[in-house]
Amino acid sequence: MAEKANPQRAFLEVSDLSVQFPTEDGIVRAVDGVSFAIERGKTLAIVGESGSGKSVTAQAVMGLINKRNADVSGEVIFDGEDLVAMPEEGLRKLRGNKMAMIFQDPMSSLHPFYRIGDQLTEAVNAHEKVSKASARDRAIEMLHKVGIPAPAKRFDDYPHQFSGGMRQRVMIAMALINSPSLLIADEPTTALDVTVQAQIIELISQLQREFDTAVILITHDLGIVAHVADEVAVMYGARVVESGSVDDIFYHPQMPYTLGLLASIPRLNQVHGDRLDPIPGNPPSPLRLPAGCVFNPRCGYQDRVTGDLCQTQRPALESVGAGHRVRCHLPATERQAVAELVLSALGRSSA
Amino acid sequence: MSAYVVRRVISMIILLLLLTLVVFILFSLLPADPARLTCGKGCTPEVLEANRHKLGLDLPVIQQYWEFMKGLFVGRIYAADSPDPVVCNAPCLGYSFKRGEEVLVLIKDRLPATIWLALGAFILWLAAGISLGIYAALRRGRWQDKTVMGISLAGYSLPSFFLGLMAIFFIVIRLQLLPYPAYVSPFENPIQFFQTMLLPWIVLAILYAAFYMRLTRNQMLEVLGEDYIRTARAKGLPERVVIRKHALRAGLTPIVTAAGLDLAGLLGGAIITESIFSLPGLGSLAVNSVNDADLPVIVGITLVTATFIIVANLVVDLLYAVIDPRVRLV
Numbered sequence: 001m002a003e004k005a006n007p008q009r010a011f012l013e014v015s016d017l018s019v020q021f022p023t024e025d026g027i028v029r030a031v032d033g034v035s036f037a038i039e040r041g042k043t044l045a046i047v048g049e050s051g052s053g054k055s056v057t058a059q060a061v062m063g064l065i066n067k068r069n070a071d072v073s074g075e076v077i078f079d080g081e082d083l084v085a086m087p088e089e090g091l092r093k094l095r096g097n098k099m100a101m102i103f104q105d106p107m108s109s110l111h112p113f114y115r116i117g118d119q120l121t122e123a124v125n126a127h128e129k130v131s132k133a134s135a136r137d138r139a140i141e142m143l144h145k146v147g148i149p150a151p152a153k154r155f156d157d158y159p160h161q162f163s164g165g166m167r168q169r170v171m172i173a174m175a176l177i178n179s180p181s182l183l184i185a186d187e188p189t190t191a192l193d194v195t196v197q198a199q200i201i202e203l204i205s206q207l208q209r210e211f212d213t214a215v216i217l218i219t220h221d222l223g224i225v226a227h228v229a230d231e232v233a234v235m236y237g238a239r240v241v242e243s244g245s246v247d248d249i250f251y252h253p254q255m256p257y258t259l260g261l262l263a264s265i266p267r268l269n270q271v272h273g274d275r276l277d278p279i280p281g282n283p284p285s286p287l288r289l290p291a292g293c294v295f296n297p298r299c300g301y302q303d304r305v306t307g308d309l310c311q312t313q314r315p316a317l318e319s320v321g322a323g324h325r326v327r328c329h330l331p332a333t334e335r336q337a338v339a340e341l342v343l344s345a346l347g348r349s350s351a
Numbered sequence: 352m353s354a355y356v357v358r359r360v361i362s363m364i365i366l367l368l369l370l371t372l373v374v375f376i377l378f379s380l381l382p383a384d385p386a387r388l389t390c391g392k393g394c395t396p397e398v399l400e401a402n403r404h405k406l407g408l409d410l411p412v413i414q415q416y417w418e419f420m421k422g423l424f425v426g427r428i429y430a431a432d433s434p435d436p437v438v439c440n441a442p443c444l445g446y447s448f449k450r451g452e453e454v455l456v457l458i459k460d461r462l463p464a465t466i467w468l469a470l471g472a473f474i475l476w477l478a479a480g481i482s483l484g485i486y487a488a489l490r491r492g493r494w495q496d497k498t499v500m501g502i503s504l505a506g507y508s509l510p511s512f513f514l515g516l517m518a519i520f521f522i523v524i525r526l527q528l529l530p531y532p533a534y535v536s537p538f539e540n541p542i543q544f545f546q547t548m549l550l551p552w553i554v555l556a557i558l559y560a561a562f563y564m565r566l567t568r569n570q571m572l573e574v575l576g577e578d579y580i581r582t583a584r585a586k587g588l589p590e591r592v593v594i595r596k597h598a599l600r601a602g603l604t605p606i607v608t609a610a611g612l613d614l615a616g617l618l619g620g621a622i623i624t625e626s627i628f629s630l631p632g633l634g635s636l637a638v639n640s641v642n643d644a645d646l647p648v649i650v651g652i653t654l655v656t657a658t659f660i661i662v663a664n665l666v667v668d669l670l671y672a673v674i675d676p677r678v679r680l681v
Contacts, residue, residue, distance in 0.1 A: 064584055088590075096587030103585075108578040113600055113675055123586040158676045174586065 009077055010037035011214050012061070012182055017074035017084070019053075019060050028286045030056040032238035033074070035317065038231065040181060043208065043215040045225040045246075047261070048235035049283045054218045055104075057235070058184045060084075061216070062101050063091035078182065097127040099182040100175035105191045106167035110159040116143075116170055117155035123177050142173040146203060165196035169203065176207055183208070184216045189224065197221075201228060222265055226250055231323070234258050237284045237294030240317065244324030254326045254335045257295045259342040267346070277345075293329060304334045355680040359665050366661060367654070372416060374653050379412045383644035389448045405430040405437075406448060419445065419650075444654065445647030447640075454651035457636060461620075464534055465632035467544075468551055468624065469617035475556035476563055477610060483560070484567025485594065491572060499564060506561030515554045515627035522550065532628045551628040555621055559613060566609060570602030577601065600674070607670050615663030619656030 019031040031053045038044040046054045059065050061076050063083055076083040078099065083091060095101075103109045111119060120139035124130060130138075136155070143151035146169040159167060168188060175183060185204060189197035205228055208215050219225060225232055226246065233243040234257065242255040253259050260279035281298040284290055290297055296310040309315075309329045317325045320332070328335060386403040387394070403409050407418055407429065418427065422443035429437040429446055439446045444454040487499035522528050529546050537544040574580065575598055583597040584590075620634025629635075633652055640648035672678045 062585060064581060092587050092589060094587070095585055101585045103578060103582065105578055109582045111579040111583070111597055111601065112677060122588065126587045126589075126592075160677050171582070174582075 009080065011040045011079060012216075013037045013075070013077040014057075014061065015075045015077075017057065017060060017076060018072070019056050019065055020071045021069060022071070023287075026287050029238050029289055030070075030286050031060060032289070034233075034235070034238075034240050036231070036233045036240060036243060038182075038214045038216060040214050041208070041212045042230045043205075043217055043228050044231045044233060045217045045219060045229035046233045046235055047218075047220055047222065047225055049220065051283055051286065052235040053238040053286070054235050055186050058101065058186050058216060058218055062095060062099060062184060063088070064095075064101075093127065096123050096175075096180075097178045098180055099184070100178070100180040101184040101186065102168070102171045102175045102188050104187040106164055106171050107191065109171055110167055112159055115156050115158055116162070120155075120170070120174050120177055123174050127178055138177060139173070142177045143170070145176075145207070146170070146173040147199075148173070165192055165200065168192060168196075168200050172200070172203060172207070176211065176213075179211050180213060181211075182214045182216070184218070186218045187220070188217075189219070189221070197224075204228075222261065234261065237289055238286055239294055239327060240325075241295065241327045242325070243317075244321070248321065248324040252321070252324070253339055253343075254320055254324075254330075255295075255328045256299045256301050256330070256338060259339060260298075263342055263346060293327070301330060301334070301338050304338070305329045305331075356665075356669070359668070363661050363665060367658060368420075370657050371420070371650075371654055374650055375416045375419065376412060378646055378650055379415065381644070381646075383646075384408075385448075385644060385646045388644050401433075402448070405433065444651040447645050447648050449643050449645045450648070454647050457648060458633065458651055458655055461631055461633045461636045463536065464630045465618060465620050465625070465634065467537065467548060468555065468621055468630060468632060469614060471548055471552040472555035472559065472617070472621075473610070473614050475552055476559040479556065480560040480563025481567045481599075481606065484564045485571055485599065487564065487568045488571035488575065489594070496568075499568070503561040503564040506557045506564075509557070510623075511554055511558050512623050512627060514557060515550070515624060518550045518554055519627065532630070534630050547628070547630075551621075551624050551630060554627075555617075555624045563606065563609070566606060567602070570605060571598060574598045574602040603674055604671060607674065608667050611663045611667035611670070612660065615659040616656075618659045619652070 014037065015035045017031055017034045018029070021028040021030060034053070034057055036044060036046075046057065048054050056065070060072055061078075061083065063086070065072055067088075072084055074084060078094070081090075083094070086094075110116070114122075117136065117139050120142065121132070121135040124135040124138055140151045140155055143154065148154055148166060148169055154162075159170070162170060168191075172188075183204070188204065189200050192200060201224055204215065204217075207213070217224070217229065229246045231243070232246055232249040233240045234249065234255065235241065236257045242249065242253065242258045244252075249258060250262070253262060257279070260277075263277040264279060266276060279298055280300075284294060284297070290311075292309065292311045292313050293299070293315050296302060299310065302310045313329070315327045315329045317327045319325050320335075326335070330338065386399055386406055386408050389402050389406070390399050400409075407415055410418065421427065422439060422441070422445070424441055426441035427439045427443045427446075429439065437446055437448075439453050442455065444458070446453055447457060450457065483499050483502070487496040490496045519532075523531055529549065530543070532547040532550065533543065534547050535543050579601075580593060580598055583593045588597075618633075620632050620637055622634035622638055624630070625632040625634040626638065633655070636648065637652045639645075640652070668680070672680050
């Protein structure tokens with residue numbers, strides 16, 4: 001397929017993706033002009049609060065948004081093909097095959113009435129004509145790969161006979177059974193015990209190396225992001241407000257929201273009794289996104305911006321370095337000053 | 352599983368025994384005197400007394416019950432000490448002196464019409480109710496959904512006697528599309544059987560289908576929002592597989608419950624539909640027996656109907672375990 005791909009294009013390139021749901025109360029802007037790109041073998045982390053549009057973005061990429069209930073616009077170029085314009089049958093052939101997804105809650109993501117093995121072979125048979133025996137072999141091999149003990153025996157078990165972590169392993173096995181080149185993991189560890197979380201993340205990374213998969217990891221756990229991501233896109237109020245390499249985001253953050261996120265992580269070296277620094281206020285309702293910059297009602301640095309730009313003008317995604325982009329009205333020098341201020345308060349310096 | 356079934360069957364038998372007792376006591380408290388009703392116009396106290404003895408009504412209620420239960424297992428001879436005793440063979444559900452026939456025979460005669468009516472309507476309403484319910488759920492909030500729900504509301508609101516009479520009036524009398532209903536066994540004359548049953552099936556099915564449309568739609572809407580449905584789509588399964596294999600199966604449990612109990616209830620006789628279409632079923636037998644205060648027949652029908660419902664309950668519970676592997680029958 002390599003000859004089909006445009007060399008200028010990234011393996012997956014999302015540009016200006018918007019998803020709107022018309023409802024009785026008005027239009028819900030779940031995703032508003034989101035752009036990002038990712039190469040094979042790399043991991044892009046999408047971070048942000050609940051309701052910032054992370055999951056809807058992922059589902060839009062997978063073509064899981066029902067176009068009857070939503071307007072999807074923009075481009076999702078996946079290996080040279082635009083998924084937004086693609087008819088449902090084409091998307092279906094890609095889903096679970098060239099691109100796959102694992103979800104937040106493994107307890108409810110497997111069908112409770114069907115055997116694990118049947119749910120796995122179903123994923124094989126949806127895309128390939130293979131014999132029952134070879135589909136079974138592949139499923140058992142996959143279960144083995146994700147670390148299910150005695151996979152041939154567990155093949156015939158039902159989901160309720162598995163623990164949460166084991167179910168998430170099954171979900172990963174199901175997602176990777178057709179060796180997809182893109183894997184979207186939507187908060188894959190949120191519902192799991194902390195000790196299991198690390199195992200699952202490690203498993204995803206290991207299988208990513210084996211299959212050379214591009215991984216989009218949706219999470220609000222910045223610890224995981226620092227650990228596995230190559231690129232990071234920070235989402236807030238349906239938009240990407242800052243994106244860049246993991247170093248850019250952790251060491252040279254520029255957008256006040258990103259700074260707020262970093263400041264709100266508990267730190268082990270924190271003085272006991274010191275309070276965490278949460279971002280004041282609540283995320284905006286996607287029904288009524290603020291005019292101008294979506295973060296303006298919660299941003300403490302608006303006085304450094306001349307005029308009422310923050311309230312009236314939507315900031316453009318501005319390039320501030322190789323691959324590092326920021327959506328903020330603060331002038332470059334002010335952004336530096338603000339970053340300096342916040343990071344030094346955290347006991348770090350923005351070198 | 353088999354231990355579960357054995358236990359359920361035992362409790363079923365106990366339940367039925369208790370039920371017979373309650374039914375028996377209830378009916379013995381009725382003001383109607385069955386002996387008087389067998390006696391006719393020129394009744395003398397002597398004849399009345401003789402009849403009462405013949406029916407076993409001169410015994411205390413508990414002893415009557417004992418005789419009844421004994422009859423169920425070993426048969427019974429009424430008025431054994433008189434010159435013309437009446438023999439009722441086991442299992443004897445009682446003897447209708449009014450009709451001069453064993454209750455079991457009466458029920459056996461009437462049961463086929465009722466079973467055919469119930470089964471035909473059952474298949475129709477499940478097919479229509481479930482498919483329209485799914486259709487409405489998939490087009491939630493659109494005109495198709497609203498149309499189906501409108502039909503459901505109409506079907507729910509129209510009484511079956513009205514629908515039945517309208518059907519006979521327009522289709523049989525006015526348009527003469529079908530001959531006047533006259534029940535025959537399907538093995539005797541299948542064409543006439545179908546011509547007779549078609550309208551009752553539809554009339555009865557409309558009422559039930561209305562309920563199943565709503566039930567199926569609501570179940571589907573709930574299930575379609577489940578995470579595992581999204582997983583099924585993310586796997587790349589075609590939408591019809593997602594709907595039929597993943598969503599419908601998960602939403603089936605309450606539909607199976609309702610269907611089992613509704614069918615069982617109907618096997619006890621669809622009184623109105625049977626009466627309108629003059630079908631010789633259990634329902635019309637029950638109505639006639641109540642009018643005649645034909646106590647043994649009423650008791651018999653009550654017991655048969657109750658048995659159907661209790662058995663249906665067991666079958667439904669067993670089906671749960673088949674549908675949902677998480678259900679443990681203990």
